[in-house]
Amino acid sequence: MTQLQRLVIAPQQHKQGKIFLTSSQQHYLSRVLRLKAGDRFIAMDGQGSWWVSELEASLTQAKILESLCVQTELPVTVTLMAALPKGNGFDDVVYQATELGVACIIPLKSDRTLLNPSPQKLERWRRLTQEAAEQCERPFVPTLLDPIDFTASLQLPETSNASRYICVARGDAPHLLSCLLEQKLASSPSSVVIAIGPEGGWTPVEVEQATGARFQPVSLGRRILRAVTAPILALSLASSVWETTQT
Amino acid sequence: MTQLQRLVIAPQQHKQGKIFLTSSQQHYLSRVLRLKAGDRFIAMDGQGSWWVSELEASLTQAKILESLCVQTELPVTVTLMAALPKGNGFDDVVYQATELGVACIIPLKSDRTLLNPSPQKLERWRRLTQEAAEQCERPFVPTLLDPIDFTASLQLPETSNASRYICVARGDAPHLLSCLLEQKLASSPSSVVIAIGPEGGWTPVEVEQATGARFQPVSLGRRILRAVTAPILALSLASSVWETTQT
Structure with missing residues (x-):
């Protein structure tokens, strides 16, 4: 049972093992969810891909740690x-x-x-x-x-x-x-x-x-x-x- | 608030102000629901028509008493x-x-x-x-x-x-x-x-x-x-x- 917050990203935000966050996503992660550098969350591209990601020090991007295989979650x-x-x-x-x-x-x-x-x-x-x-x-x-x-x-x-x-x-x-x-x-x-x-x-x-x-x-x-x-x-x-x- | 049992009939069972019941409907009304001659029920033709009906003495047919206008019931x-x-x-x-x-x-x-x-x-x-x-x-x-x-x-x-x-x-x-x-x-x-x-x-x-x-x-x-x-x-x-x- 992983209790990580989830974030929907556009597929093109995922490049070279990283997630590049929009300014509203940066606001949401750091202000609304209060995540800090090093905290993890789940990034989903809305097309069935799920990644455990770690917020980087800049708070503008996240590093992908692993892919997840998810059967019982909705694709939306x-x-x-x-x-x-x-x-x-x-x-x-x-x-x-x-x-x-x-x-x-x-x-x-x-x-x-x-x-x-x-x-x-x-x-x-x-x-x-x-x-x-x-x-x-x-x-x-x-x-x-x-x-x-x-x-x-x-x-x-x-x-x-x-x-x-x-x-x-x-x-x-x-x-x-x-x-x-x-x-x-x-x-x-x-x-x-x-x-x-x-x-x-x-x-x-x-x-x-x-x-x-x-x-x-x-x-x-x-x-x-x-x-x-x-x-x-x-x-x-x-x-x-x-x-x-x-x- | 009318508390009457409901029965789905085929449209062709409704003729000349009466409902002609099939043998399984007769069984259902008199044995399962225990209705007697003179008791009322709602007949629905599944196409939006609803009738308050009264079981006749023969228990094989029912007399239509009135049509109902129904907005909040499902058509099925x-x-x-x-x-x-x-x-x-x-x-x-x-x-x-x-x-x-x-x-x-x-x-x-x-x-x-x-x-x-x-x-x-x-x-x-x-x-x-x-x-x-x-x-x-x-x-x-x-x-x-x-x-x-x-x-x-x-x-x-x-x-x-x-x-x-x-x-x-x-x-x-x-x-x-x-x-x-x-x-x-x-x-x-x-x-x-x-x-x-x-x-x-x-x-x-x-x-x-x-x-x-x-x-x-x-x-x-x-x-x-x-x-x-x-x-x-x-x-x-x-x-x-x-x-x-x-x-």
Whole structure:
């Protein structure tokens, strides 16, 4: 069980046994993930290659230490941005999201989120990602970031090159499944970010902000789902679209 | 909130304001569901028409009382046959399956199932289907049958005309998503039955029996899912395939 952070790179960033990092990747590794020179992470080219890499002193490039053979990981990096539900519901979300192959979980504080989790709670969620990864035979443990405000999450460098979706409960947005099938057909898989709202849904202002930040509004079907069920539906679709051979 | 059992009929069984029942439907209504003359049920033709119907004295036909306009129900009847997980895990399965549009839940006793639920437990699960249907704005409450042995479940008349899938954890079965997308393309939607095993999986003999009864083995992806997560993934796919316009 390797607990290393993962980074999606473009295939051309990998040259002569090194990874040449973009400035937003440098920011993400050193500021968001707080990695230092000599720390390791996993670089993935989104085409099935995985490398254990070591950040060099310059912090602008990384040395490749070894290639990995990975069977139970998705060929695409899926990030779940989920508004925190009330009660202990997020425990199940974290566990099941890990079973479904999520790479990164970002707990969100939205306008209608009541919960402000304690450090103990975060510790517990990180322990659950480890337990779940072990149970479902994944070699990597998903990253669980500290909770951030929804508005700030829209600007995270990690998500800037991903296909981004925001799930909305009512209205006539296209279904997430259609969008994912189209995305898979149209491009080589790389990164997908899916944002799920709290009980009571996003506020109209939040949906507008997300749309402004290139999040596409999508539907998860005609029924009103709880905040603990919607992420599981969304991640079920993402993992299945990229693990099925037919499109 | 109407709590009526549902029956899928072929469009040609609906004539002159009546439903003419096949002998297996007569058996299902009167023996399995224990309906009597004068009792009501919902007949669906699998093409979007829904009728409240009343069983006539002969028990061979039913009178149509009214047409229904249904927005939040799936256009296909999805039956979940699920081996009972240990602990209270089935509570979540029942609740989330209802959110995802399931029509009928059949708790299974398989070779590796330890649980034999009490009548109170069954009562609780039926209450949960009602709560969940109300929360997610479904007009109909799914049917939850009494637990039956896996072998008996393979012969249930209710599932005889459905596309039947059995989810297996290892091996190279095609992904359920591919199968459902193909099924949707190939035929007018009608009935889907999905069988999910217990912790530890089906025994080889069970998979063989199911295959003999025209259940197609399918995969839910490369990770090992818990018995509480697998049904939610499977039902997420079924509801999404039939609620998305693109195939």
